[in-house]
Amino acid sequence: MSGTSARLAGPVEIVGTGLIGTSIALACRRAGLEVLLTDRDPDHVRTATGLGAGRPRTDDDEPQLVVVAVPPDALGKAIRDALDTAGPETVVTDVGSVKAAPLDAVAGHPAVSRYVGSHPMAGTEHSGPLTANAELFDGRPWAVTPGPDATASAARLVEALVVLCGAVPVRLSPYEHDRAVARTSHVPHLMASLVAGTLAGAPADHLALSGTGVRDVTRVAGGDPRLYSQIIGGNAAAVAALLTEVRERLDLALEAIAGDDRAGLESLLAYGQAGTRAIPGKHGAAPQEMAAVRVALPDQPGGLARLFADAGASGVNIEDVRIDHDPGRPVGQVEIDVVADRAEELRVALESKGWVTHR
Incomplete structure (x- = not known):
């Protein structure tokens, strides 16, 4: 076993056996790798073990790769702990939704060269090991975000995990990643929650008119508020910058509606339509009509x-x-x-x- 090789042979340790961690474990087991499971909640480990995702880690185990899959507020400490306790060649990655903050948390650690952040762009509004599946990442982009001190071999090993899980690796710097997910994930989630909030307590006869449009716009708002407050709060600067842009357009929309400015309103709607057309099509190809x-x-x-x-x-x-x-x-x-x-x-x-x- 060698963490300096790009060949992922295992064992792979999963720290945090929720939806993402257990899905990675199942994907690794699908590929025939030995998987070690760690979680502060022993019930989650028992559940993931029962699903065939691996076995509990023992003190004698030495993983080739550690995948930290814990909530955002716990990431920095969990990554440092993994670097402290892992073998001298073990590579550590995490799958958190924000990448600059964890990198800052391990800055100066003597083993920082063996840490490479990553982020699979996959998941559901559900949580827990019982919602996991080995196919969760198939065909999905998965950001790999090595910091300036990371070795090339450590980054290649994390990319090998991405490919093994069926995903498509995308190299980004940690800071560019955070700007990208603010635009494509964090702000859309927050906006969906704000729109969904207008439905809470609404009269029943209003809600009876609900159709696919309101369901499409609000679906992701069903996610765990505690988790998403950590995700959005951990990427505060990038999210705030984009929300400022949204607020400016919202002010323009209010002015257009109040002034019966149909041309102004149409311009805003057309700008939004252009945004939907900018979203890549299937498999990252150009979008089709x-x-x-x-x-x-x-x-x-x-x-x-x-x-x-x-x-x-x-x-x-x-x-x-x-x-x-x-x-x-x-x-x-x-x-x-x-x-x-x-x-x-x-x-x-x-x-x-x-x-x-x-x-």
Whole structure:
């Protein structure tokens, strides 16, 4: 075993057996690596062990790589502890959502050259080892953020973990990473929470009009407030800078609405539309124009499976799916996103199978 090699042979120690840590453990086990589990909550270790994610670490174990997957406020100390107790060649990474703060926390440590931060851009609004799965990172970007003192071999070993987990490594500096995730994750989460807050305590007859739009905008607001307050607070400078930009545009929107300035309002909406078009498409490729094929779906067992089977038989690839339930009838509407120039082909194929589509 050698931490100076880019070949990941194991053992891999996971410190923190929540959703992300246990999912990494399961991905490593899928690849045949030995996995050691550590958590201050023994119930989490027992649960992760029962899922086949690895075994509890003992004092005699010497991991090749330690992955620290603890809440943001605990990252700095946990990384330092891992560097203190690991063998002389063990590489340490973390998977926290903020990268500059942990690096600052280990600055000056005698083993800082063996620390390389990282951040998988994957997860759900759920938490805990029971929500983990080995496929969580498949095809997802995973930032690798070596500091100025990190060795090249340590960075390559962390990238080997990323590839083993099925993700795509993306090299960034810790500070550029924090600016990027403020824009693509932290501010969107905060804005979703602010919008969702307008629904709390709303009259029932207002909420009865909820559709896919409000669900799309507010979905991530269901995440753990304690965790996300740590994430956003740990990236305060970058988040505050972007919120200032958002506040300026919000002021412009208020002025346009109050002054019945339709041209100004349209300009703001068009700017937002341009932002949606800037989001990379599937597998990081240039975004393609999409169209939604809307299909009426009776609320019956097996209906969705039959719809997917018929859509698959058409040969048109499904890019995304949304389901909206009709509050007044036992029927819903499924929106199937496909590449725009194949939407009519899918619509015709589904109608030939007896499905009712809406244009």
